[in-house]
Amino acid sequence: MPVIAILIGLIAGLGVWGVLDQVQSRAIERIFGKELRARLDLRARESLLRFDQHMANYAATARLLANHRRLAQYLEPLFWFPEEDITPVVYKGFRPFWLPDFFDRNALLAPSYVLLIDTRGRVREVYQAVEQAMPADILTDAGQWIGDDEDVHAVLTRAGPAPFLIVSDRVEDASGYRMGHLVVVIPIDAAFLTAAEGTVSSDSSVVALVDADEQRILASNEPQSLLPGSLIEDWTAEYLVTLQSLPRYEASNWNMLFATFIPHRSVAKMSERVVDFERRQRLIAALAFIGVFTLLIYLVSVRLNKVLTRMSRFSQRALEIEQPGFKQGGNQLLLLEDWIQHFTNLVLRAREEMSLRHAHELRETEALKAAIMEASLDAIVTLSQRGQIIDYNPMARVMLRFTPADILAADFATQFLDPAEHAAFAAMLRDSTRRHGDAQAPFARGELQARRMDGSRFPVEMSIVPIDVDAERVYTLYIHDATKRKEAEREIKSLARFASESPNPILRVTGDGGIAYANAASLPLLAHWGGAPGERLPTPWIEEVRAALDNGNTSEHEDDQGGQIYSLLFVPVADPGYVNIYGRDITAVRRAEQESRQHQSELVHVCRLSTMGEVATGMAHELNQPLSAIVNYANGASRRLQNDSGDREALVDAMRHISSQAQRAGEIIRRLRALVGKQPPIRSVVDLNYLVREVCGFVEFEATRLDLQWQLALADGEIPVNVDLVQIEQVLLNLVRNAMDALEEQPADARRLEISTWVEDGWALVRIADNGPGIPPERMTHLFDPFFTTKESGMGMGLPISLTILENHEGTIWAESAPGRGSRFYVRLPVAASSIGDGMTDAAGPTAAQTAGDSSR
Numbered sequence: 001m002p003v004i005a006i007l008i009g010l011i012a013g014l015g016v017w018g019v020l021d022q023v024q025s026r027a028i029e030r031i032f033g034k035e036l037r038a039r040l041d042l043r044a045r046e047s048l049l050r051f052d053q054h055m056a057n058y059a060a061t062a063r064l065l066a067n068h069r070r071l072a073q074y075l076e077p078l079f080w081f082p083e084e085d086i087t088p089v090v091y092k093g094f095r096p097f098w099l100p101d102f103f104d105r106n107a108l109l110a111p112s113y114v115l116l117i118d119t120r121g122r123v124r125e126v127y128q129a130v131e132q133a134m135p136a137d138i139l140t141d142a143g144q145w146i147g148d149d150e151d152v153h154a155v156l157t158r159a160g161p162a163p164f165l166i167v168s169d170r171v172e173d174a175s176g177y178r179m180g181h182l183v184v185v186i187p188i189d190a191a192f193l194t195a196a197e198g199t200v201s202s203d204s205s206v207v208a209l210v211d212a213d214e215q216r217i218l219a220s221n222e223p224q225s226l227l228p229g230s231l232i233e234d235w236t237a238e239y240l241v242t243l244q245s246l247p248r249y250e251a252s253n254w255n256m257l258f259a260t261f262i263p264h265r266s267v268a269k270m271s272e273r274v275v276d277f278e279r280r281q282r283l284i285a286a287l288a289f290i291g292v293f294t295l296l297i298y299l300v301s302v303r304l305n306k307v308l309t310r311m312s313r314f315s316q317r318a319l320e321i322e323q324p325g326f327k328q329g330g331n332q333l334l335l336l337e338d339w340i341q342h343f344t345n346l347v348l349r350a351r352e353e354m355s356l357r358h359a360h361e362l363r364e365t366e367a368l369k370a371a372i373m374e375a376s377l378d379a380i381v382t383l384s385q386r387g388q389i390i391d392y393n394p395m396a397r398v399m400l401r402f403t404p405a406d407i408l409a410a411d412f413a414t415q416f417l418d419p420a421e422h423a424a425f426a427a428m429l430r431d432s433t434r435r436h437g438d439a440q441a442p443f444a445r446g447e448l449q450a451r452r453m454d455g456s457r458f459p460v461e462m463s464i465v466p467i468d469v470d471a472e473r474v475y476t477l478y479i480h481d482a483t484k485r486k487e488a489e490r491e492i493k494s495l496a497r498f499a500s501e502s503p504n505p506i507l508r509v510t511g512d513g514g515i516a517y518a519n520a521a522s523l524p525l526l527a528h529w530g531g532a533p534g535e536r537l538p539t540p541w542i543e544e545v546r547a548a549l550d551n552g553n554t555s556e557h558e559d560d561q562g563g564q565i566y567s568l569l570f571v572p573v574a575d576p577g578y579v580n581i582y583g584r585d586i587t588a589v590r591r592a593e594q595e596s597r598q599h600q601s602e603l604v605h606v607c608r609l610s611t612m613g614e615v616a617t618g619m620a621h622e623l624n625q626p627l628s629a630i631v632n633y634a635n636g637a638s639r640r641l642q643n644d645s646g647d648r649e650a651l652v653d654a655m656r657h658i659s660s661q662a663q664r665a666g667e668i669i670r671r672l673r674a675l676v677g678k679q680p681p682i683r684s685v686v687d688l689n690y691l692v693r694e695v696c697g698f699v700e701f702e703a704t705r706l707d708l709q710w711q712l713a714l715a716d717g718e719i720p721v722n723v724d725l726v727q728i729e730q731v732l733l734n735l736v737r738n739a740m741d742a743l744e745e746q747p748a749d750a751r752r753l754e755i756s757t758w759v760e761d762g763w764a765l766v767r768i769a770d771n772g773p774g775i776p777p778e779r780m781t782h783l784f785d786p787f788f789t790t791k792e793s794g795m796g797m798g799l800p801i802s803l804t805i806l807e808n809h810e811g812t813i814w815a816e817s818a819p820g821r822g823s824r825f826y827v828r829l830p831v832a833a834s835s836i837g838d839g840m841t842d843a844a845g846p847t848a849a850q851t852a853g854d855s856s857r
């Protein structure tokens with residue numbers, strides 16, 4: 001590549017040089033010719049000036065001589081007779097007295113002839129410094145050269161072909177009296193002209209005096225080359241001639257011109273020299289050009305190489321075309337051109353594809369943007385810089401309730417904002433402009449009161465984003481209807497007040513028992529505990545708080561504050577680690593429960609009395625038997641005592657029977673009293689079999705009357721149950737009586753009643769089964785409803801009371817029935833953990849192992 005660069009540089013340089021040489025040489029010659037003529041003209045003028053100056057020097061010499069004291073001294077005593085024919089005195093070879101010898105000393109020009117002329121113009125004395133005598137013409141006419149004025153008088157004249165310079169000046173004495181004239185005569189010859197030109201004169205140029213009329217050379221400084229007497233036209237082929245007039249010497253009779261001859265040869269030589277010089281300069285310039293151009297080409301080629309390498313890498317990577325084969329020979333530039341063309345085509349194709357893809361992407365983006373605009377749940381409005389609406393999405397139309405014609409170029413603020421909000425909106429616009437380009441928050445946002453087209457107002461959240469489009473700024477407004485949020489906020493606020501508005505105590509307690517929040521209703525509770533919000537709970541409650549947080553379970557506690565009872569629900573909230581305590585004043589509830597229990601007990605008692613009323617007849621009849629026996633025994637004993645017939649043993653036996661029957665009667669009374677008596681419920685561990693037997697005793701008379709067949713299938717041993725025996729007896733009595741009522745409908749010989757007891761899975765069970773008519777399914781569902789009865793004299797309270805009693809004993813009751821075949825009633829009670837006490841007897845008996853009543857109820 002460098003060789004190519006040098007070659008190209010050389011060819012370009014030489015080409016430039018060749019063309020420039022042709023054009024420039026001619027141009028230079030033309031310019032130089034013009035310049036040369038001007039210079040020659042100048043040189044001719046200079047020569048004339050020097051010639052003039054030379055002649056002026058002679059004038060100065062003449063003045064010096066005329067005014068020299070020696071001449072005054074010489075002329076003062078002298079008296080020239082006027083009339084005489086005079087022959088002038090000629091000094092040849094020696095200097096006269098009046099001529100001082102100062103020429104050499106003062107480097108003055110020595111004149112060839114000096115003449116003294118008297119006041120009448122006649123030549124009196126002549127000094128001749130040269131061999132040759134002064135031409136007679138000049139001597140004769142000397143008088144005419146004298147001027148009348150005071151100035152030096154100089155004249156150019158001719159004597160034959162030879163030109164002369166004649167300079168005269170007045171000679172005066174000290175008083176200004178004119179004593180004569182001094183005339184200096186100098187032949188203008190080669191020496192004169194050479195001296196005039198001096199050393200300045202160019203060797204090639206020749207100066208001459210010529211006769212203007214004859215166009216003939218009078219004298220030249222080089223007479224051997226430019227012959228005096230020859231015509232000017234003879235020399236014009238050889239010389240360039242410049243003629244100049246001599247205006248100061250026009251007084252002369254002769255019209256003489258000053259001529260400068262410059263040989264054409266020297267002009268051509270000079271021109272050649274200049275052209276040569278210029279050519280050298282051009283060559284240097286061409287060489288410099290070649291160097292610089294080569295360097296430039298080299299640098300460009302290096303740069304081009306780099307670019308090509310990059311392009312090659314790029315093309316290999318991106319376009320998958322091979323690097324051009326620069327090193328495989330052939331015309332590298334053509335190869336490169338081909339390759340670049342190929343590369344350019346590929347790039348163009350790639351650009352086309354890219355522009356297609358870009359257009360496609362643009363369309364997609366536009367479609368996406370349009371979809372976003374369409375689907376946005378917020379109103380999006382674009383404003384011009386002056387705040388006029390230029391675009392909007394469908395949601396804006398829905399939210400602000402306008403028709404497109406309404407808002408064409410309308411001012412957004414005037415149209416859709418409450419007047420009171422205009423200033424705030426303007427501030428937001430300014431804020432958005434200030435934030436423009438801020439990466440963190442490039443938009444302004446705020447809440448404003450908007451106004452729909454129909455005049456209704458609603459709160460909005462608005463963000464403003466300024467966008468620069470084609471050197472103009474537009475604003476995009478994102479408007480979100482804040483009505484629902486505001487409502488939700490109001491809801492949340494009211495919910496936040498919810499706890500404080502609660503009439504029940506609500507507390508929030510941290511894990512270490514600190515009271516983080518307490519509503520107004522909890523202050524009496526806190527006052528009782530001796531605490532306040534910000535302080536800590538009493539220690540026992542802190543334990544409960546910790547326990548609730550540890551096990552994560554909600555627990556309920558009661559706090560009896562002496563007359564005031566609170567239920568406290570501890571609800572742990574694990575994540576922040578605190579416990580909410582929801583309090584409730586349950587004093588009234590507890591009182592009501594107490595009253596309810598009392599009412600229940602009374603109801604149970606009333607029911608019992610009712611039952612007892614029904615069994616009383618039987619009981620009375622039963623009581624009759626012992627009483628009759630007692631009467632019989634007593635009568636028999638009394639008779640025996642009256643008759644003294646009975647022995648002592650028989651009387652004692654009768655008395656024993658009386659006592660026994662009295663005890664039996666007393667036992668019947670006791671049972672009756674126990675059932676009728678009103679006493680608080682007392683739990684005791686008793687044998688369930690005993691209770692069954694007791695009940696059978698109550699209805700013995702009734703059973704006999706009905707002639708029913710008893711079957712008692714009691715479990716072996718005892719079944720201890722912790723119950724209120726009166727109440728459980730009431731339950732069992734009720735069930736046995738219901739069975740008897742049902743059996744009444746059966747024929748007397750087919751009445752069967754079976755009572756069984758057994759223990760199963762820790763439960764004590766009693767079954768009372770009859771073969772009565774049974775219970776239809778529709779009645780089964782109402783069996784335990786209060787006041788449900790099918791009997792004329794029934795109350796319908798037996799079964800509901802039984803259910804209540806059993807539930808109070810953690811037990812239950814249920815029925816099974818097959819209509820037409822009979823019914824079965826089951827009672828289930830938990831078997832007592834503690835065993836029956838020693839004092840309990842088989843036959844009867846409330847036990848000694850009575851426990852204190854369950855105070856928890």
Ligand code: ADP
Nearest residue numbers: 738739742789790791794795796797798799823
């Ligand atoms: P009452 O006995 O006063 O009617 P209960 O509550 O004791 O009230 O009984 C409700 C009803 O249940 C009775 O009226 C009767 O119709 C029905 N009933 C109870 N036990 C039996 C039974 N063993 N056989 C058939 N029906 C029964």
